[in-house]
Amino acid sequence: MSQKHSLGPVSPVVDTFSKSQPLPLNEVTLSENGDLGRWQIHNAKTTIPHLIDNLISTGALANLQDIGTPKFKFKGMWFSDSDIHKSLEALCWSLHLYSDKKQTDFLKEATAAIAHAQQEDGYVNTYFQGVYPDEKWVNFGWGHELYVGGHMIQAAVAESRVLKDSPLLKIATKFADLLVKKFSAPGTLQMCGHPEIETALIELYRETKNESYLDLAEKMILGRGYEKITSKRDLGFHPASPSYMQDHKTVKEATTAVGHSVRQLYLNAAVMDLYAEKGDPALLKAQEAMWEDMVYTKMYVTGGLGSRHKDEAFGDSYELPNDRAYAETCASIANFMWSWRLLLVTGKARYADVMELSLYNIIAGSVSSDGCKFFYSNPLQYRTGHFTAFDTDASERLSWYTCSCCPPNIGRTVATLQHYMASATSDTFALHLYSEGTINTTLKSGANVGLKISTAYPNNGAVKIAVTENGKYALQLRIPEWCKDFSLSINGTASSEKRNSLGYVSIDREWKSGDAIDFDLKMTAEFLKPHPRIDAARGCVSLRKGPVIYAIEQADVQDKGCFVDDFAVDTKAAIKEAKVSIPGVGEIPALEIFGHFETFAKSADYPYANPLPVEHSSPTKITAIPYAQWGNRVKGGMKVWVPTQ
Incomplete structure (x- = not known):
């Protein structure tokens, strides 16, 4: 498949309200000699094919292929279309690393199935098309129609940014145009009980420059908080409080993490996307306060989030049981996404600290060493002889789940790990995560940045950086929260630079190819x-x-x-x-x-x-x-x- 230079999952249109911008995926290469690069290749060659096998065997693909035909018999959860979409996103992001006939054939087959399922007006959701055709756009609290569509949009954005031709983008924009037509006029706005569509619409705006997508996302985000996310028919779902769906306070008023943890964190990612484009300071103020509430009082030492099995929810402050920890994998992935957006906007290292904690403990631990089994919840204790009645409380990783939201979420996150390594401004370059690899980019100032990174991190804190391009810029290296002491030398000469207020050590100089940086984060x-x-x-x-x-x-x-x-x-x-x-x-x-x-x-x-x-x-x-x-x-x-x- 023909590829192009690709932006990553987050690509703000304006830089006015952000401290730095992410790099295109092709400008960062993770080496297989490092932990993250090795994980990426394993994900591409093993985990993603495993996703494909299960999407076929469980009937998720057939739901799309058979809708509208006598063969149709819906299988899976009512939002199972989203498992296809997230897996397609993972597959697309991984194409720069690895692809084979199985994967490219599945991309074509699944795209054709989605196109087949899509109605003339742009609607596509096989559960409501095939099971409850008269209940479309009725159950916004539990129906997940907008949630599922959001994941389809994100898959399309991934394909558009990786490949020169994107059939998925045509499908996604047709769906998004339907949403604009249906929900933009006064009195027609609806919000989804499970946020996801908001961040997807903003990224679609960034990809297409169609401002109607940004406008609708803004209305959906700012429209929450008035206890109006309801359904006219419950379709068998249990009732939930407004706080469960983050509809109890507006996003400018909400400063504590409550309710369903993944819903809260997906919404937060969208709020930061909106801030990055519009710059309303009230949004950032509320979001930073909520992040502090969550990290300082509701996060496990492993980076896990969500202490209650009931409602998959945040608990009270310091309510952090070990053996009953829910700590859903998707919640840590959602926090990883949210913290990345906060990092881009503020430049504060504390957000990268939490990303790193989540990545090396919960996200890495949620997938087995063979790449084909997964944890849904991630407790901090399993008692000897533990009995479990539900797969979300399994005592071992499982190859698939009744609700299999986590496996494809892992796939798409690992496929884009290089996106989170670094960011840049017009004259600064910041390294946030450390892993073996190379970086080559050009700053807006015209300065070339070429770096070769050698490290065994996180097994030890020694990081060697070889400069491979001449250029004048400030190189910023993150000093993690856990690091009490570090050393830094350039070309053998010790540097006296200290950790600044943002959590980085900054070296501003005219860099020459051949310069050598020895950076040691003392790790005990x-x-x-x-x-x-x-x-x-x-x-x-x-x-x-x-x-x-x-x-x-x-x-x-x-x-x-x-x-x-x-x-x-x-x-x-x-x-x-x-x-x-x-x-x-x-x-x-x-x-x-x-x-x-x-x-x-x-x-x-x-x-x-x-x-x-x-x-x-x-x-x-x-x-x-x-x-x-x-x-x-x-x-x-x-x-x-x-x-x-």
């Missing part, structure tokens, strides 16, 4: 203590090295008859470096911690006696592995927060 293993209000973690510590959170699991318990559930750590003992072998990955860095196993004898008052009679106590050591790698060996208990001795 450390125990973290929880906020006292996080009751589920009182008396416990977690283990972190750099951006990576560690966990202990049953696979590493060497003491016969002992369980990870009974381990207590000695925080005064030294943490030692170790190695562990993971199937499909090989040897990875691990950490050895010391403590003891202690079990208690049953008595008349068991398990509430004071004190509990000790049955067994033995000093021991256990190897902690990166949280993202848990569950890749054998089923068994796992803990992130470990009691102290």
Whole structure:
């Protein structure tokens, strides 16, 4: 397939309200020698083909192919069309890395199926076309018609930015034109209970320059908060409060993260897209306040979001149970998208810090080492012998789900990882994430930027940057929140530059090809203590090295008859470096911690006696592995927060 130089998933039209702009995808190449580049290739060659196989076997593709024919029999969730759309988006973004006949054939086949399903007026949603044809545009709270259409639009934008010809874009603009016609006039506006269409319409505006898409997205975003997202018929869905659908306050008034976590975060991404184009300071003020509320009081140490299984929702501040953590994969991906937009607008490193935390722990951990199994929820504890009745609470990664929103979301995120590495202004270039690769771009000032990055990050903090192009600009390197000390030298000469107020070290000079930058983020293993209000973690510590959170699991318990559930750590003992072998990955860095196993004898008052009679106590050591790698060996208990001795 013929390709063109492509912009990435987020491409603001104006730069007036943003501190920096993302780079086109083709200007950043991640090396297979680095963690992110290796993951991208694995995603392209393994995960995306797995998505294709399941979309065919579950009937999602057939829903589109058979609609309007005697063969039609709807299969899957009522929004299953969106699984096709997200997978197509992932496939399109990956074409610059890898493609084979299977993938290109599926792109053609699925596009033809969507075109077949689309009605003359532009409408396409096989559930309502085939199951409830008289209920179109009725159930805005639960119907997901706009949500599904938003993912179709995003797939089309991806195809348009990667390929010279985009049949999907014609389909998507026809659908978007229908929305403009139907919902733009006074008194006709409707909002979707599950945000997604808003950010999609803004990106479609950026791709086509059709301002009617931006105008409609703005109306939808600003129209929330008046408790009007309702349905005339419930179609069997349970009622939900306005806060569940982010319809309880306007986006300028909402400063706390509430309700369904993915809905909240997709809406937030759209709000920041709108701010980037229109610059209303009230939007940014509210969004930064909400981000702080979420990160400082509602985010797990792993970057997980959403503490309640009921409603897949945010809980109260500090309501962060470990074994009942929902922490949906899609929520961390949505936060990754939202934080990226905040980073572009503000230039503050704290947003990249949270992106990195989410990426290396929840997002990386949600997919198996073979790339074909996935977690829907990401708890911080699994008890030995845990019983589960639902696939969203599975004790192991599954190849597919009844509601399979997460696998294609992982696919499209990993396919665009290079998009999030760096950004630029007219005379500055900022590196936000560190991974092996090359960058070649030209700033608006005319300065050429050529960088070759060598690093084993996040396994250690040493980053070597070779300058490959002459150019005058300020190079900004992010100093992560976890980093208490760093060193920087240029051509062997130590630099005294300090971390600035935005969280970066900035070096402004005339760069020459051959210049060498040695940048070392001092990375040491450390125990973290929880906020006292996080009751589920009182008396416990977690283990972190750099951006990576560690966990202990049953696979590493060497003491016969002992369980990870009974381990207590000695925080005064030294943490030692170790190695562990993971199937499909090989040897990875691990950490050895010391403590003891202690079990208690049953008595008349068991398990509430004071004190509990000790049955067994033995000093021991256990190897902690990166949280993202848990569950890749054998089923068994796992803990992130470990009691102290």
